[in-house]
Amino acid sequence: MQEFPRTMVGGVSVPRLIIGTNWFLGYSHTSLAKDKFIKDFQNRKNVADIMTTFFEHGINAVMGMLTPLMVDAVKEAEDRTGTKGIMIVTPQFNIPGFNAGPGQDAEKVFDDCAKAGATFCFPHQCITDTLIDKMSRTIRQMDSISAMIRERDMIPGLSTHMPEAVQIADESGADVETYIQLYNAYGFLMQVEVDWVMKVIHRAKKPVMTIKPLAAGRLMPVVGLAYVWNTLRDIDMVTIGTTTVDEAKEVIDLSFDFLEKRLPDHKLQETRSKGILRELNK
Secondary structure (H helix, E strand, C coil): CCCCCEEECCCCEECCCECCHHHHHCCCCCHHHHHHHHHHHHHHHHCCCCHHHHHHCCCCCCEEECCCHHHHHHHHHHHCCCCCEEEEEEEEEEECCECCCCCHHHHHHHHHHHCCCCCCCCHHHHHHHHHHEEECCEEEEHHHHHHHHHHHEECCCEECCCCHHHHHHHCCCCCCCEEECCCCCCCCCCCCCCCHHHHHHHHHHCCEECCCCCCCCCCCCHHHHHHHHHHHCCCCCECCCCCHHHHHHHHHHHHHHHHHHCCCCCCCCCCCHHHHHHHHHH
């Protein structure tokens, strides 16, 4: 089976396609009803089936919150495929002067991440973007946070929705090995125009892990994936969430097509209005 292309992040080989977890955990960015559907539908077996599909193509990196569902499903996919998973965790925690909501002190959270076997540990966007000081062009406390992460043999990075975070981290020499950054053709949740973020990513000193390539379902896979794979650098990555095994297979196949500069030859969805066009789908 064809192995997906990989890149290096902090000395670790990582697939350029990363398994997202919002569509496992119930964060649809659509509605409470959609969130409930996801939570009611997903269980360990469903999630492990999806992860196994990715793992079988060498796509063995998973990004998200440290939850029992995520940890258990990774373990099951590892057992099924014999491939070691790479967990990229994005925890929130309490820090002096700021409480990001229900959480624990940073050291306890990092201990839990390390115990679960995380390779990468990046403060979630709700932490990172609060610490960004545009006036002094620094990310407050980032180096002390990164030091705690490294003490536990994990690799630090930052998760952000602010494109300035990448530039400030580079300018200030922040101790991070990569950045999680919003990037999609729709501009969904992005704070400036897409072409500005494109330039930020291309000038970043470290590889970038992009998220929400389909704008949380607002873009068709063929559109969203065509955009990101044709505008990112060879060192950058795409994180994508899927709800079913078939969606995972579709994402993998389309990604291979775009990376290899092929026009996708996938079977199209049909409706009654496409009667004359139906010959194209044979």
